[in-house]
Amino acid sequence: MIEIVVIGGGAAGMMAAITAARQGGQVTLLEPNERLGKKLNITGKGRCNVTNDCDQETLMANIPGNGRFLYSALTRFTPQDAMAFFEGLGVPLKVERGNRVFPVSDRSFDISGALERELRRLHVRWVRDRAREITVQDGHVTGVQGEKQHYPASAVMLATGGVSYPATGSTGDGYAMAAALGHTIVPPRGSLVPLESGDPDCAAMQGLSLRNVEATVLNDRNKPVFREFGEMLFTHFGVSGPLMLSASAHLRRWDKEQYRLVIDLKPALDEQKLDTRILRDIGENPKNLTFTEVEAATIPSIASEVDLAVINSNYALGAGLNPVEDALALESSDSPYVNVLVCKEGNENNAAIQALAEALHSDAVKNYIAENFDGAVIAVD
Numbered sequence: 305m306i307e308i309v310v311i312g313g314g315a316a317g318m319m320a321a322i323t324a325a326r327q328g329g330q331v332t333l334l335e336p337n338e339r340l341g342k343k344l345n346i347t348g349k350g351r352c353n354v355t356n357d358c359d360q361e362t363l364m365a366n367i368p369g370n371g372r373f374l375y376s377a378l379t380r381f382t383p384q385d386a387m388a389f390f391e392g393l394g395v396p397l398k399v400e401r402g403n404r405v406f407p408v409s410d411r412s413f414d415i416s417g418a419l420e421r422e423l424r425r426l427h428v429r430w431v432r433d434r435a436r437e438i439t440v441q442d443g444h445v446t447g448v449q450g451e452k453q454h455y456p457a458s459a460v461m462l463a464t465g466g467v468s469y470p471a472t473g474s475t476g477d478g479y480a481m482a483a484a485l486g487h488t489i490v491p492p493r494g495s496l497v498p499l500e501s502g503d504p505d506c507a508a509m510q511g512l513s514l515r516n517v518e519a520t521v522l523n524d525r526n527k528p529v530f531r532e533f534g535e536m537l538f539t540h541f542g543v544s545g546p547l548m549l550s551a552s553a554h555l556r557r558w559d560k561e562q563y564r565l566v567i568d569l570k571p572a573l574d575e576q577k578l579d580t581r582i583l584r585d586i587g588e589n590p591k592n593l594t595f596t597e598v599e600a601a602t603i604p605s606i607a608s609e610v611d612l613a614v615i616n617s618n619y620a621l622g623a624g625l626n627p628v629e630d631a632l633a634l635e636s637s638d639s640p641y642v643n644v645l646v647c648k649e650g651n652e653n654n655a656a657i658q659a660l661a662e663a664l665h666s667d668a669v670k671n672y673i674a675e676n677f678d679g680a681v682i683a684v685d
Contacts, residue, residue: 352412
């Protein structure tokens with residue numbers, strides 16, 4: 305009987321140990337945590353998103369980077385095989401929107417519990433010890449050196465996970481052990497993680513959950529690197545939720561690019577339908593608000609007579625108001641409503657037009673705007 309040591313008692317480690325034991329191996333599973341599947345039990349908000357019930361091509365298309373590297377493995381063990389594996393362990397599954405697969409009970413502990421029961425049935429030995437080194441002699445694996453003792457083995461499976469959640473045991477130990485054996489380690493990047501943002505609006509909206517929205521992430525060249533429909537959540541540090549976790553896997557150039565997130569709150573409606581919907585809602589007016597349309601230039605003079613007024617910045621400034629300090633809400637700096645320089649087709653290279661464009665983008669004009677308008681007017685490139 306072949307002695308096999310599996311390092312790591314997460315989902316991959318437990319499934320590897322079960323597979324090896326079913327093939328007749330004498331398996332020892334090393335996991336230092338107080339219980340197996342610690343990170344598994346908190347996935348999917350405690351529900352455990354087991355897999356996605358999709359075909360091979362769809363699966364490969366959703367793997368960022370070099371997905372073809374996984375083609376052989378995912379062909380030999382498909383999402384449907386994963387579903388059959390857990391249903392064979394007595395865990396009924398269900399398929400939800402987006403082909404996401406969950407246990408019928410919505411309890412991740414049912415998944416980890418089924419794996420543990422199968423480990424016991426197959427007499428897999430679980431030892432609470434932390435692996436420190438895979439031992440080798442004459443080019444052959446001889447076992448694993450743990451903190452407590454040495455575990456002889458003729459084969460070792462390394463299933464320690466990444467570095468995404470050290471509190472659950474994902475501390476990156478496996479990288480060091482693999483490197484010590486001569487493997488090249490690609491620097492790890494965040495994947496399936498929340499996203500941080502320096503935008504103060506995120507913190508202001510902390511706790512706000514959005515459903516049925518479309519999120520698009522654009523790179524420095526304004527090209528979409530991710531677009532998907534689903535749910536997301538604003539946090540004190542940025543954004544999270546299923547959509548943002550999926551997006552994080554596609555943002556591969558953190559050290560070289562800045563990314564911009566665009567959220568479509570009503571992706572099922574085009575601009576015309578959305579305008580009609582808004583006008584309908586205003587027309588129905590469930591809060592019985594009174595709207596009065598007046599000439600824009602006169603709004604500052606009557607602002608004291610109404611509960612709320614929408615004023616153009618130029619008219620507010622003319623009335624002695626400071627939009628930055630006096631406004632309850634202010635249009636953001638990335639608003640699409642900006643003044644742009646245009647010319648008749650064919651005059652793009654006219655010397656006068658070029659000189660005007662250069663002047664408008666000059667530091668002198670930008671400094672003048674900053675010094676005289678106190679942030680109420682913003683110069684954009």
